Amino acid sequence: MNAQQTITINGRELTFDSGETILEVARRNHIDIPTLCHLKGTTPTGACRICVVEVEGARTLLTACATPAAGGMKVQTESPAVVKARKLVLQLMLSSGNHNCAVRGSDDQEWTTFQLKVQGEDSSEELCPVWGDCRLQDLAYRYQVSGERFPATPTRYAIESVNPFIVRDFSRCIQCGRCVQACNEVQVNNAINFGYRGPESKIIAAGDRPLKDSDCVFCGECVQACPVGALVEKDVRYKVRPWETHNVRTTCSYCGVGCQLYLHVKDNRVVKVTGADVPPNNGSLCVKGRFGYHFIGSEERLKRPLIKEDGSFREASWDEALDLVASRLKEVRDTHGSDKMGVLTSARITNEENYVAQKFARAVLKTNNVDHCARL
Amino acid sequence: MTNTIADIETADVILIVGSNTSENHPVLSTYVKRAVKFRGAKLIVIDPRRIKMTEFAQYWLRPNLGTDVAWINGMMHVIIEEKLQDAEFVEKRTEGFEELRQMVAKYTPEFVEGITGIPAENLVAAAKLFAGARAGSILYCMGITQHTSGTDNVKSLANLSMLTGNLGIPGGGVNPLRGQNNVQGACDMGGLPNVYPAYQPVGDLSVAKKMEEAWGVSELPTKIGLKVTEMIPLAYEGKFKSLYIIGENPMISDPDLHHVEKALKNLDFLVVQDIFLTETAQMADVVLPSACFAEKEGTFSNTERRVQRVRRAVTPPGESKEDWWTLCEIARRMGYNMQYADSRAIFEEIARVTPSYAGLTYDRIDAVGMHWPCPTVDHPGTPILHGQQFTRGLGKFHAIEWLPPAEQVDDEYPLYLTTGRLLYQYHTGTMTMKSADLNNRAPESFVEISRKDARKYGIEDGEMVTIASRRGAISVRAKILPKAVGGTIFIPFHFAKGAANQLTNAALDPVSGIPEFKVCAVKIDKAA
Known part of the structure; x- marks a missing residue:
C-alpha cells in the first residue's frame, strides 16, 4: 500500500482518501469552509463560488467543493484574497433580489424605498420570511457586507403561489441550483431545472409552468435544500419564525419506510415538518410526511369518550366508559x-x-x- | 425486507413487482431511481399499469391480472434452460430443486405468453438480465399479496431469488414493502392470531408456559385464533359477539363493504379506540379517544426491520389517552393487574419475552434505529437476513403451479378492476383527508381507464360513470389516463364516497387470509 497522502489546510497537515474534495477533507477535520450551492451526495457544481480557497501555486482561487485534494497541496481557507472574493459574491447576490433582511446598509432613504418595493411585491409588511434562518444572511453578517455596492436589479418574475404547499419567490433566488440537484439527483423526480439564459435565468418546471401543472410531486426536497427564502412552505411563510418553534425528532406515521423527521412545534401545535439527516431517509421526505400533518391538530379529533344511547353518542367520563367496556366484555365472555x-x-x-x-x-x-x- | 432500504442502491438489477413504489413508498423509490440514473443499475418493472417507475425501467412487463406465478415460473424456466442459475447456491443452501425444475419445464415463454400476455421475447430478456445480476433485488408490495394466490406469489418470488443466489447478499433479497408505518411492528409484537411476539407459535406449549410465567397468568389459549377476514364473516352470520377495534377502519378498508356493515351491526358489543370518529367508530357502542403518534412515546418498526423511536411533540387533545393506558385500565377493571410506568417499561418487558428484540433498549436506538434480530445487548443488529443459513436451515424450493384468480371477466362483467393507492392519500384517508392541501391534489374517487376502453364504452374524460360488480355499484368520475392499459380499470380505495371496496371480491388467499383486492370483474356504464 502507498503511504497515506497528505494535504495542508491552514497550516494543518491532514490525510485524505483519493477522490475526496478539499471541502470534504476540511469538514472531516472541523475546518469551516462556507458553502451555498453544495448539496451533500450530489455532483458538485461550483456554481456559487462561496467556497473558493487559495491553493499555493494555482493561478486562480479554486472551489473547495469541486476540487479534489492532491498530495502536497497547500490550502488557505480565509486568506485576504479568499475573503475579498467571497465578499464580492455576497454583494452581487444581495443586490440582485428582495433581500430585505437589514443587511441592506445604512442609507435611510434608500432603505425605505427598497422596503416599500419589497412589501408591495410580497404583500407583507414584515422582513424576509426566512429572516434568521438564511445562509445568505448568515454569510452577509460573517463577512460584513451589504447589497448597496451594486445597483439593485429589478424583480423579473412574480411570486408563484398557485399550489397548496410551496411558495416560489424568484426575487430571493440566488440561482445556487440546490433545488435542481435535490429534485434531479436526490429525489430523481426530474421536475425542475435551470431555464432561460444570463440575467433572465430562472428555475423552471418543464415549459415554465406552475409546479402544480408539472411533474412536481411536492416532496418538498427543494424547500429543505433552499438556503435562502426563495422556496418556503406556504403554511409557515410569514406565520412562523424559527425562534418561535422547537423541534422534536420522531418517526413518520405514514408508510412503512419509517422516515426520521422533525416536528416543528409552536404553541403546542405542529406547524412544519422537516426530514432528519439519518437513515433510512437521510433527510428526504414525501408530500404526506412533509405536508400531511394537519390531522394532528384537527378540530375533528376525538377528545372525550363517547357512549351510544338510543342510536346517538353522548360524551362520558373515562371512568364511566371504562367501567362500561369492562362489564360488557365480561358479560360477553361469560355468556358466549x-x-x-x-x-x-x-x-x-x-x-x-x-x-x-x-x-x-x-x-x-x-x-x-x-x-x-x-x-x- | 430481507435487506435494507439503503442496500437497494447497491443492486445492479432491481425487479419491482406489484408495487407503485413512487406513489406508495416515495422515499424508498428514490433509492431505486438513483441506482438506475447514477449507478447503472437495470430496472425490471412488472405491473399491469404504466406506473411512474416504468419510465426508469429497462423492461416493463405487463401481465394480465393474477398471472404472477406463471411469469415467475416462466423466468425460472428460461434461467434453468439456459443454465444461468447459481448452481453453487442451489447445491449448498437449498433443497427441492429437482421438483422445481420438473414443474417449470412446461412454463415455456410461449406457454407463459398465453397466460400472461407478456411477449415471450421480453420474458426471456428480463429473465436473462435478472439471472446475470451480481446482486439482484426483488421489491414487491400488495400487487403480489392481495390475490387468492398471494402466498404462492411470494413463495415463487423466493424461488426466483434462491435460484439466482440472491439471498443473504448485499444488494439482493426478497423485499416486501410495508404499507403502513408499523405493520412490521404489529406483526413482530404478536398482533396476529397464530403467534406471540417474535413469531413464537401460540400452539407451542413451552412458549405458552413461558408467557404464562412472564405475565403471571394461567391457561393462555393455545388454539390458533381467527383472522380479521374470518371474524367479519362470522359476525355477519351472528356467530361472533364482540370486537375491540384500535385504530382501524374496516368500513373502508375491507372487501365487500356491504357485508362488513352488516357484520358490525350484528355484534353484541363494539368498542372502537381511535383518533377520529371514523366510519367504523360511528358504528361502535363505545368510542375511546386516542393520542396520535405526535403525542406519545414509543417505537415503530419499519419495513426493513429497523426499530425506531417515536417521541411526544405536543400534548393530546382533550382527554384522549395513549392506547396502552386505556387497555391497561380495562384489564384492571376485568380483574387482571396490568400496569406500566411508561412506554419504556413496556419496551423492557417486550425485550424480555421477544428474542429478536432482546438486545434492544431505548438508549441504543436513540440516535439511529437498529435492525432486528438483535438477540443481546452487545449485538449490532441484523441488516441482512439469511447470510449463513435460512431460519429452517436449507432454503426450500416450492414447486407451485399457476392458478387463475377467483373471478374472471365474462360477457356481463367484461372488464378487470384492480385497486390501489394514490400519492396524496393514505389508506382510508382518516389522516390525509384532514389536510385541505392534500385533498386539493386528490379530492375524490375516480376510475382510471385507457383511451381504448373509453372509446369502446363511449366514456368521455371527466364524466360520471357507474361501475358495477357482482357485489355492488358505485358512481365515480372517469379519467382517461395513459397509466391504464386496455381491458383493466383502476380505482383508488381511499374514498368513502365512490368506495372501491363496494366492488371488490372477498375471496381469500387460503393461507394468508388476504382478500383478492387486485382482481375482480366489473362493467362500466355512463351514469344514469
Missing part, C-alpha cells in the same frame, strides 16, 4: 365464551401498544382472536 370475542390491533400504533393489545386479548379475554389490517 372467549372464542366469540376479538381484538383488532393496529398497524398505526406503537410496538408497546401492540404488545399490550395482544397481551390484553390473550391474558384477559383469553383468546387468540387478535389481528390487524396487514392483510388489507
